[in-house]
Amino acid sequence: MKQASMEAPGRIRFENVAERQPGPGEVRIRVQQIGICGSDIHVWHGTHPFTPYPVIQGHEFTGIVDAIGPGVEQAPPIGSKVTARPQIVCGHCNPCRNGRYNICDSLKVTGFQADGCGREFYNVPADRLVPIPAEFTADQGAFVEPVAVAVHACNRAGELAGRNVVVLGAGTIGNLLAQVAKARGAGRVLITDVADHRLDIAKRCGVQHAVNTAERPLKAAAREVFGPAGFDLAFEAAGAEASLASGVDAIEKGGRIVIVGVYGRPPAVDMSVVGDRELDLVGSLMYLRADWTEAVKLLASSLAIVPMVARHFPFAEWTEAYRFIDASGTGVMKVMIDLPT
Ligand SMILES: [Zn+2]
Ligand SMILES: [Zn+2]
Structure with a gap:
Protein backbone atom coordinates (compact mmCIF):
# COMPACT_ATOMS: atom_id res chain seq x y z
CA MET A 1 0.00 0.00 0.00
CA LYS A 2 0.97 3.63 -0.35
CA GLN A 3 1.46 5.89 2.65
CA ALA A 4 2.22 9.59 2.87
CA SER A 5 4.98 10.45 5.29
CA MET A 6 5.75 14.09 6.05
CA GLU A 7 9.52 13.94 6.53
CA ALA A 8 9.95 17.62 7.36
CA PRO A 9 7.82 20.75 7.06
CA GLY A 10 6.78 21.13 3.42
CA ARG A 11 8.01 17.68 2.35
CA ILE A 12 5.68 14.70 1.88
CA ARG A 13 7.16 11.41 0.69
CA PHE A 14 4.97 8.67 -0.73
CA GLU A 15 6.31 5.26 0.17
CA ASN A 16 5.24 1.72 -0.64
CA VAL A 17 4.93 -0.41 2.49
CA ALA A 18 3.41 -3.79 3.18
CA GLU A 19 -0.05 -3.56 4.68
CA ARG A 20 -0.26 -5.10 8.16
CA GLN A 21 -2.83 -7.58 9.38
CA PRO A 22 -4.81 -6.01 12.24
CA GLY A 23 -3.18 -6.94 15.57
CA PRO A 24 -5.02 -8.04 18.72
CA GLY A 25 -7.85 -5.60 19.47
CA GLU A 26 -7.36 -3.75 16.18
CA VAL A 27 -9.54 -3.18 13.16
CA ARG A 28 -8.10 -2.47 9.71
CA ILE A 29 -9.76 0.34 7.79
CA ARG A 30 -9.51 1.05 4.09
CA VAL A 31 -9.26 4.85 4.10
CA GLY A 46 6.55 23.58 10.75
CA THR A 47 4.68 25.87 13.17
CA HIS A 48 2.87 23.21 15.19
CA PRO A 49 4.62 23.22 18.57
CA PHE A 50 4.05 19.56 19.49
CA THR A 51 4.66 17.56 16.31
CA PRO A 52 7.91 15.70 15.64
CA TYR A 53 8.84 14.56 12.10
CA PRO A 54 8.49 12.28 10.26
CA VAL A 55 4.74 12.00 10.79
CA ILE A 56 1.88 10.41 8.87
CA GLN A 57 -0.84 13.05 8.94
CA GLY A 58 -4.60 12.63 8.89
CA HIS A 59 -7.17 12.58 11.72
CA GLU A 60 -10.45 13.53 9.97
CA PHE A 61 -11.51 10.71 7.69
CA THR A 62 -14.02 8.29 6.28
CA GLY A 63 -13.13 4.65 5.77
CA ILE A 64 -14.50 1.15 5.39
CA VAL A 65 -13.89 -1.71 7.83
CA ASP A 66 -11.62 -4.08 5.93
CA ALA A 67 -10.46 -6.70 8.48
CA ILE A 68 -11.00 -7.40 12.16
CA GLY A 69 -8.13 -8.53 14.38
CA PRO A 70 -8.12 -11.26 17.02
CA GLY A 71 -9.84 -10.59 20.33
CA VAL A 72 -12.07 -7.78 19.06
CA GLU A 73 -15.39 -8.24 20.81
CA GLN A 74 -17.29 -5.34 19.37
CA ALA A 75 -16.74 -3.79 15.97
CA PRO A 76 -18.89 -2.81 13.01
CA PRO A 77 -18.90 -5.65 10.45
CA ILE A 78 -16.53 -5.70 7.47
CA GLY A 79 -17.76 -3.31 4.80
CA SER A 80 -19.22 -0.78 7.30
CA LYS A 81 -18.50 2.92 7.02
CA VAL A 82 -16.52 4.28 9.96
CA THR A 83 -14.31 7.03 11.25
CA ALA A 84 -12.19 7.00 14.42
CA ARG A 85 -11.28 9.18 17.37
CA PRO A 86 -7.63 10.26 17.18
CA GLN A 87 -6.95 10.47 20.92
CA ILE A 88 -4.46 8.14 22.60
CA VAL A 89 -4.84 8.53 26.37
CA CYS A 90 -3.17 6.96 29.42
CA GLY A 91 -6.29 6.01 31.39
CA HIS A 92 -4.76 6.60 34.84
CA CYS A 93 -3.85 10.28 35.26
CA SER A 106 -0.02 12.38 28.32
CA LEU A 107 -2.50 12.91 25.48
CA LYS A 108 -1.25 11.93 22.04
CA VAL A 109 -3.19 12.69 18.89
CA THR A 110 -2.84 10.61 15.74
CA GLY A 111 -1.58 12.70 12.85
CA PHE A 112 0.56 14.74 15.28
CA GLN A 113 2.36 12.86 18.09
CA ALA A 114 1.43 9.48 16.59
CA ASP A 115 0.91 8.37 13.01
CA GLY A 116 -2.46 9.16 11.42
CA CYS A 117 -4.58 7.82 8.60
CA GLY A 118 -2.64 9.13 5.57
CA ARG A 119 -2.33 5.68 4.01
CA GLU A 120 -4.49 3.24 2.12
CA PHE A 121 -4.96 0.88 5.07
CA TYR A 122 -5.04 2.06 8.65
CA ASN A 123 -5.09 -0.15 11.76
CA VAL A 124 -6.97 1.31 14.71
CA PRO A 125 -7.85 -0.08 18.17
CA ALA A 126 -11.50 -1.12 17.94
CA ASP A 127 -12.55 1.06 20.88
CA ARG A 128 -11.65 4.21 18.96
CA LEU A 129 -13.89 3.37 15.98
CA VAL A 130 -17.01 5.46 15.41
CA PRO A 131 -19.63 3.90 13.12
CA ILE A 132 -21.28 6.24 10.62
CA PRO A 133 -24.45 5.69 8.57
CA ALA A 134 -24.02 3.88 5.24
CA GLU A 135 -25.70 6.79 3.44
CA PHE A 136 -23.11 9.33 4.65
CA THR A 137 -21.00 10.86 1.93
CA ALA A 138 -17.23 10.64 2.41
CA ASP A 139 -17.35 14.42 3.07
CA GLN A 140 -19.80 13.89 5.95
CA GLY A 141 -17.64 11.17 7.48
CA ALA A 142 -14.57 13.39 7.34
CA PHE A 143 -16.55 16.14 9.11
CA VAL A 144 -17.44 14.07 12.19
CA GLU A 145 -14.20 15.09 13.94
CA PRO A 146 -14.57 18.88 13.57
CA VAL A 147 -18.30 18.64 14.40
CA ALA A 148 -17.36 16.77 17.60
CA VAL A 149 -15.10 19.72 18.51
CA ALA A 150 -18.14 22.01 18.18
CA VAL A 151 -20.40 19.65 20.14
CA HIS A 152 -17.91 19.48 23.01
CA ALA A 153 -17.57 23.27 23.11
CA CYS A 154 -21.38 23.57 23.20
CA ASN A 155 -21.44 21.15 26.14
CA ARG A 156 -18.91 23.40 27.90
CA ALA A 157 -21.29 26.33 27.29
CA GLY A 158 -24.13 24.86 29.37
CA GLU A 159 -27.79 25.20 28.42
CA LEU A 160 -28.21 26.68 24.93
CA ALA A 161 -31.98 26.75 24.51
CA GLY A 162 -33.22 30.25 23.84
CA ARG A 163 -29.87 31.93 24.44
CA ASN A 164 -28.45 34.58 22.14
CA VAL A 165 -25.04 33.45 20.94
CA VAL A 166 -22.06 35.10 19.26
CA VAL A 167 -19.46 33.01 17.46
CA LEU A 168 -16.20 34.89 16.92
CA GLY A 169 -14.41 33.47 13.87
CA ALA A 170 -16.14 31.89 10.85
CA GLY A 171 -13.58 29.23 9.93
CA THR A 172 -14.68 25.60 9.83
CA ILE A 173 -14.98 25.25 13.61
CA GLY A 174 -16.73 28.61 14.05
CA ASN A 175 -19.16 27.80 11.26
CA LEU A 176 -19.94 24.41 12.84
CA LEU A 177 -20.28 25.99 16.30
CA ALA A 178 -22.92 28.38 14.97
CA GLN A 179 -24.81 25.52 13.33
CA VAL A 180 -24.58 23.18 16.34
CA ALA A 181 -25.67 25.97 18.74
CA LYS A 182 -28.72 26.60 16.54
CA ALA A 183 -29.51 22.89 16.34
CA ARG A 184 -29.37 22.79 20.14
CA GLY A 185 -32.07 25.44 20.34
CA ALA A 186 -30.08 28.66 20.67
CA GLY A 187 -32.06 31.88 20.08
CA ARG A 188 -30.34 34.22 17.66
CA VAL A 189 -26.85 33.30 16.49
CA LEU A 190 -24.43 35.92 15.16
CA ILE A 191 -21.17 34.85 13.54
CA THR A 192 -18.32 37.30 12.94
CA ASP A 193 -15.09 37.32 10.97
CA VAL A 194 -12.87 39.77 9.12
CA ALA A 195 -13.06 37.80 5.83
CA ASP A 196 -16.27 38.20 3.80
CA HIS A 197 -15.67 34.91 2.02
CA ARG A 198 -15.99 32.92 5.26
CA LEU A 199 -19.09 34.91 6.26
CA ASP A 200 -20.69 34.16 2.89
CA ILE A 201 -20.06 30.45 3.42
CA ALA A 202 -21.61 30.68 6.90
CA LYS A 203 -24.73 32.25 5.35
CA ARG A 204 -24.86 29.52 2.71
CA CYS A 205 -24.74 27.02 5.60
CA GLY A 206 -27.84 28.66 7.07
CA VAL A 207 -26.29 30.87 9.78
CA GLN A 208 -28.71 33.81 9.97
CA HIS A 209 -26.56 36.69 11.10
CA ALA A 210 -23.03 37.20 9.77
CA VAL A 211 -21.09 40.42 10.30
CA ASN A 212 -17.63 41.56 9.23
CA THR A 213 -16.15 43.09 12.39
CA ALA A 214 -13.43 44.85 10.38
CA GLU A 215 -16.27 47.03 9.08
CA ARG A 216 -18.69 47.12 12.01
CA PRO A 217 -17.63 46.74 15.66
CA LEU A 218 -19.05 43.76 17.54
CA LYS A 219 -20.94 45.92 20.06
CA ALA A 220 -22.89 47.75 17.35
CA ALA A 221 -23.54 44.57 15.39
CA ALA A 222 -24.78 42.79 18.54
CA ARG A 223 -27.13 45.65 19.40
CA GLU A 224 -28.61 45.42 15.93
CA VAL A 225 -29.09 41.66 15.98
CA PHE A 226 -30.09 41.06 19.61
CA GLY A 227 -31.65 44.37 20.65
CA PRO A 228 -31.51 45.34 24.33
CA ALA A 229 -31.25 41.69 25.47
CA GLY A 230 -27.73 41.48 24.03
CA PHE A 231 -25.93 38.12 24.17
CA ASP A 232 -24.66 36.22 27.18
CA LEU A 233 -22.83 33.37 25.45
CA ALA A 234 -19.91 33.55 23.05
CA PHE A 235 -17.49 31.11 21.46
CA GLU A 236 -14.04 32.47 20.60
CA ALA A 237 -13.00 30.42 17.58
CA ALA A 238 -10.67 32.89 15.85
CA GLY A 239 -7.69 32.40 18.17
CA ALA A 240 -7.00 36.13 17.96
CA GLU A 241 -6.43 38.55 20.82
CA ALA A 242 -8.56 41.33 19.26
CA SER A 243 -11.43 38.92 18.79
CA LEU A 244 -11.30 37.70 22.40
CA ALA A 245 -11.00 41.26 23.70
CA SER A 246 -14.06 42.36 21.69
CA GLY A 247 -16.06 39.46 23.13
CA VAL A 248 -15.07 40.30 26.72
CA ASP A 249 -16.03 43.92 26.05
CA ALA A 250 -19.38 43.31 24.33
CA ILE A 251 -20.92 40.36 26.20
CA GLU A 252 -23.62 40.96 28.82
CA LYS A 253 -22.70 40.90 32.51
CA GLY A 254 -22.65 37.35 33.88
CA GLY A 255 -22.00 35.98 30.40
CA ARG A 256 -19.81 33.05 29.41
CA ILE A 257 -17.11 32.86 26.76
CA VAL A 258 -15.95 29.42 25.63
CA ILE A 259 -12.38 29.43 24.36
CA VAL A 260 -12.07 27.16 21.32
CA GLY A 261 -9.46 28.98 19.21
CA VAL A 262 -5.75 28.27 19.34
CA TYR A 263 -3.59 31.33 20.05
CA GLY A 264 -0.25 31.80 18.34
CA ARG A 265 0.89 33.91 21.30
CA PRO A 266 -0.74 34.47 24.71
CA PRO A 267 -3.57 37.01 24.34
CA ALA A 268 -3.96 39.87 26.79
CA VAL A 269 -7.39 39.90 28.47
CA ASP A 270 -8.66 42.66 30.77
CA MET A 271 -9.27 40.54 33.88
CA SER A 272 -10.68 43.51 35.80
CA GLU A 278 -18.70 38.21 36.65
CA LEU A 279 -17.84 36.72 33.27
CA ASP A 280 -17.03 33.02 32.90
CA LEU A 281 -14.08 32.16 30.65
CA VAL A 282 -14.25 28.44 29.94
CA GLY A 283 -11.74 26.29 28.03
CA SER A 284 -12.62 23.55 25.56
CA LEU A 285 -10.26 20.95 24.10
CA MET A 286 -11.17 18.31 21.54
CA TYR A 287 -14.00 15.97 22.64
CA LEU A 288 -15.22 12.86 24.41
CA ARG A 289 -16.70 9.74 22.85
CA ALA A 290 -20.29 10.93 23.44
CA ASP A 291 -19.53 14.12 21.50
CA TRP A 292 -18.75 11.96 18.44
CA THR A 293 -22.04 10.08 18.74
CA GLU A 294 -23.85 13.41 18.91
CA ALA A 295 -21.81 14.75 15.97
CA VAL A 296 -22.88 11.81 13.77
CA LYS A 297 -26.54 12.44 14.68
CA LEU A 298 -26.30 16.15 13.91
CA LEU A 299 -24.56 15.52 10.57
CA ALA A 300 -27.33 13.06 9.69
CA SER A 301 -30.07 15.56 10.45
CA SER A 302 -29.33 19.25 10.41
CA LEU A 303 -25.83 20.38 9.49
CA ALA A 304 -24.78 21.92 6.17
CA ILE A 305 -21.19 21.17 5.20
CA VAL A 306 -21.08 21.18 1.40
CA PRO A 307 -20.46 24.97 1.10
CA MET A 308 -17.33 24.55 3.26
CA VAL A 309 -15.63 22.02 0.97
CA ALA A 310 -13.39 24.02 -1.34
CA ARG A 311 -11.79 21.23 -3.35
CA HIS A 312 -10.80 17.58 -3.51
CA PHE A 313 -7.29 16.40 -4.41
CA PRO A 314 -6.18 12.85 -5.19
CA PHE A 315 -3.97 11.18 -2.55
CA ALA A 316 -0.86 11.44 -4.76
CA GLU A 317 -1.36 15.23 -4.93
CA TRP A 318 -1.42 15.95 -1.18
CA THR A 319 1.52 18.35 -1.63
CA GLU A 320 -0.41 20.22 -4.34
CA ALA A 321 -3.37 20.43 -1.95
CA TYR A 322 -1.18 22.28 0.57
CA ARG A 323 0.16 24.56 -2.16
CA PHE A 324 -3.43 25.34 -3.14
CA ILE A 325 -4.24 26.16 0.50
CA ASP A 326 -1.16 28.37 0.83
CA ALA A 327 -2.02 30.22 -2.38
CA SER A 328 -5.66 30.72 -1.36
CA GLY A 329 -5.08 32.24 2.11
CA THR A 330 -8.36 32.86 3.93
CA GLY A 331 -10.22 32.06 0.72
CA VAL A 332 -10.30 28.34 1.43
CA MET A 333 -12.07 26.39 4.19
CA LYS A 334 -11.96 22.59 3.91
CA VAL A 335 -9.79 20.70 1.44
CA MET A 336 -10.25 16.94 1.07
CA ILE A 337 -7.83 14.20 0.03
CA ASP A 338 -9.34 11.26 -1.89
CA LEU A 339 -7.67 7.87 -1.54
CA PRO A 340 -7.64 5.56 -4.56
CA THR A 341 -10.75 3.38 -4.73
ZN1 LIG B 1 -4.45 10.29 31.15
ZN1 LIG C 1 -8.63 18.66 12.77
Missing part, protein backbone atom coordinates in the same frame (compact mmCIF):
# COMPACT_ATOMS: atom_id res chain seq x y z
CA GLN A 32 -11.49 6.64 1.58
CA GLN A 33 -11.12 10.33 2.28
CA ILE A 34 -9.18 12.64 4.57
CA GLY A 35 -9.96 16.22 5.57
CA ILE A 36 -7.17 18.76 6.05
CA CYS A 37 -7.61 21.07 9.05
CA GLY A 38 -5.88 24.15 10.43
CA SER A 39 -3.62 22.13 12.73
CA ASP A 40 -2.47 19.98 9.79
CA ILE A 41 -1.50 23.16 7.95
CA HIS A 42 0.61 24.22 10.96
CA VAL A 43 2.45 20.89 10.72
CA TRP A 44 2.98 21.49 6.98
CA HIS A 45 4.50 24.90 7.82
CA ASN A 94 -6.18 12.56 37.25
CA PRO A 95 -8.16 13.87 34.22
CA CYS A 96 -8.50 10.32 32.82
CA ARG A 97 -9.74 9.02 36.18
CA ASN A 98 -12.32 11.82 36.24
CA GLY A 99 -13.60 10.89 32.78
CA ARG A 100 -11.98 13.92 31.17
CA TYR A 101 -9.53 11.97 29.02
CA ASN A 102 -9.62 14.70 26.35
CA ILE A 103 -7.23 16.60 28.66
CA CYS A 104 -5.15 13.52 29.58
CA ASP A 105 -1.73 14.44 31.01
CA VAL A 273 -13.62 43.47 33.36
CA VAL A 274 -13.94 39.69 33.79
CA GLY A 275 -14.08 40.22 37.56
CA ASP A 276 -16.36 43.26 37.64
CA ARG A 277 -18.90 41.76 35.25
